[in-house]
Amino acid sequence: MANAEIGVIGLAVMGANLALNIADNGYKVAVFNRTYARTEEFMKSAGELVGQLIPCKTLEEFIAAIRPPRPVIIMVKAGEPVDMQIQALKPLMTDDDIIIDAGNANFRDTLRRGEEMSQTALTFIGMGVSGGEEGARRGPSIMVGGKQASYPRVQKVLEAISAKYNGEPCAAWLGENGAGHFVKTIHNGIEYADMQMIAEVYGIMRDRLAMPAAEISDVFAKWNEGPLESYLIEITAKVLKAIDPKTDRPMIELILDAAGQKGTGRWSAIEALQMGVPATGIEAAVAARSLSAAKDERLHAEKVLGLPQSIGGADDKDAVIADLEMALLAGKIAAYAQGFAVMSAASKEFSWGLPMPTIAKIWRAGCIIQSRFLDEISTAFSKEPDVANLAVTPSFSKMLQDCDAPLRRVVSDAVLNGSPAVALASAISYFDTYRRGQGTANLIQAQRDFFGAHGFKRVDEEGDHHGPWGSS
Numbered sequence: 001m002a003n004a005e006i007g008v009i010g011l012a013v014m015g016a017n018l019a020l021n022i023a024d025n026g027y028k029v030a031v032f033n034r035t036y037a038r039t040e041e042f043m044k045s046a047g048e049l050v051g052q053l054i055p056c057k058t059l060e061e062f063i064a065a066i067r068p069p070r071p072v073i074i075m076v077k078a079g080e081p082v083d084m085q086i087q088a089l090k091p092l093m094t095d096d097d098i099i100i101d102a103g104n105a106n107f108r109d110t111l112r113r114g115e116e117m118s119q120t121a122l123t124f125i126g127m128g129v130s131g132g133e134e135g136a137r138r139g140p141s142i143m144v145g146g147k148q149a150s151y152p153r154v155q156k157v158l159e160a161i162s163a164k165y166n167g168e169p170c171a172a173w174l175g176e177n178g179a180g181h182f183v184k185t186i187h188n189g190i191e192y193a194d195m196q197m198i199a200e201v202y203g204i205m206r207d208r209l210a211m212p213a214a215e216i217s218d219v220f221a222k223w224n225e226g227p228l229e230s231y232l233i234e235i236t237a238k239v240l241k242a243i244d245p246k247t248d249r250p251m252i253e254l255i256l257d258a259a260g261q262k263g264t265g266r267w268s269a270i271e272a273l274q275m276g277v278p279a280t281g282i283e284a285a286v287a288a289r290s291l292s293a294a295k296d297e298r299l300h301a302e303k304v305l306g307l308p309q310s311i312g313g314a315d316d317k318d319a320v321i322a323d324l325e326m327a328l329l330a331g332k333i334a335a336y337a338q339g340f341a342v343m344s345a346a347s348k349e350f351s352w353g354l355p356m357p358t359i360a361k362i363w364r365a366g367c368i369i370q371s372r373f374l375d376e377i378s379t380a381f382s383k384e385p386d387v388a389n390l391a392v393t394p395s396f397s398k399m400l401q402d403c404d405a406p407l408r409r410v411v412s413d414a415v416l417n418g419s420p421a422v423a424l425a426s427a428i429s430y431f432d433t434y435r436r437g438q439g440t441a442n443l444i445q446a447q448r449d450f451f452g453a454h455g456f457k458r459v460d461e462e463g464d465h466h467g468p469w470g471s472s
Contacts, residue, residue: 006072
């Protein structure tokens with residue numbers, strides 16, 4: 001009997017938690033895994049929710065268990081496994097059934113899949129889900145892309161299982177086809193930049209101020225009560241406070257300094273470059289992760305090159321910590337400003353009509369980059385929907401003016417003392433370049449014309465021109 005409201009394929013951690021979340025919110029959900037043994041394990045661990053779950057041994061049984069039009073969430077590894085799963089489902093599904101890819105897909109794969117599915121009677125949704133394992137179980141931020149007509153069929157379920165901010169669901173339809181996965185990609189790019197800047201500030205406190213992990217933890221905990229309040233600041237304080245039970249040392253001191261990445265940050269940087277939109281904070285964060293992974297090379301370089309000679313200790317520790325808070329706030333604004341600028345460009349290129357205030361709202365809870373000032377970002381875009389850059393809105397321009405001197409002091413001190421701060425330094429360079437009406441690209445244009453006859457615009461005449469280089 002078709003009595004499930006929705007189906008979930010793939011019962012690894014994310015898929016299993018999402019299925020339990022759906023069941024927990026009062027909806028019956030059909031579940032299927034390639035190996036039925038995993039389905040049996042999942043059912044045994046479901047506890048009192050077992051009555052809301054319909055375990056299925058075959059895809060045919062799975063499809064038959066869902067109320068038409070049938071929405072099916074795929075939670076399998078991104079890439080070819082998704083294509084294989086779609087191909088297996090298509091012969092079994094009927095008109096207006098909905099295939100939902102909820103994995104970390106490259107949005108260009110989503111564009112392709114959406115186009116392929118448009119040739120069938122089925123519909124396709126690319127859905128970004130942020131919040132990690134806990135978010136999937138208790139309430140993630142959900143970014144939906146696809147045919148708008150298909151969204152009402154799943155809207156109640158998705159809003160029910162999403163995180164809530166002051167009672168508002170953090171789930172929304174954002175645009176056609178790849179819009180949802182693109183927004184999730186940029187979310188992850190901002191996340192990369194945010195995490196990198198937090199790590200840089202931690203490094204300055206650890207190396208420049210010689211602060212132990214527990215003391216740095218207290219600083220982050222205090223910052224989480226102010227303008228930097230966010231999920232990442234909160235968990236940073238907890239991470240730095242944690243003690244390794246084997247050694248009684250701070251856990252952070254035993255973790256290898258080589259960061260992993262799954263591709264979404266890199267995709268953000270690539271798409272920004274392809275659209276000609278500067279996203280220097282994201283680019284710096286991706287580069288920093290790549291450098292961190294070259295641990296052996298870095299150890300060798302330290303032996304060969306040595307560490308930079310410090311110019312001296314910090315004069316006023318409390319003042320430096322206060323500057324670090326403001327510098328981190330400025331860097332955070334830069335990351336968001338760049339991310340939203342990239343989304344704005346993509347919205348025009350792909351005719352998505354991305355609702356910027358809504359994106360800020362659904363990021364206020366459930367997702368990794370949730371933070372206090374997302375409310376202010378939503379308000380800023382509501383007042384000026386077509387603003388070119390978040391940095392020039394009244395509230396954020398005032399914040400940046402307040403943060404300007406502290407950010408300069410932090411970056412200057414980091415450079416003089418050899419403290420790596422690539423993302424924070426990129427923030428000040430970005431703002432300095434963006435706000436300078438008379439830049440230096442006139443020289444670049446002259447050079448391009450000299451060696452390649454590319455031509456240039458004059459400030460006093462219309463049309464394309466060339467310089468008198470032959471007589472130089």
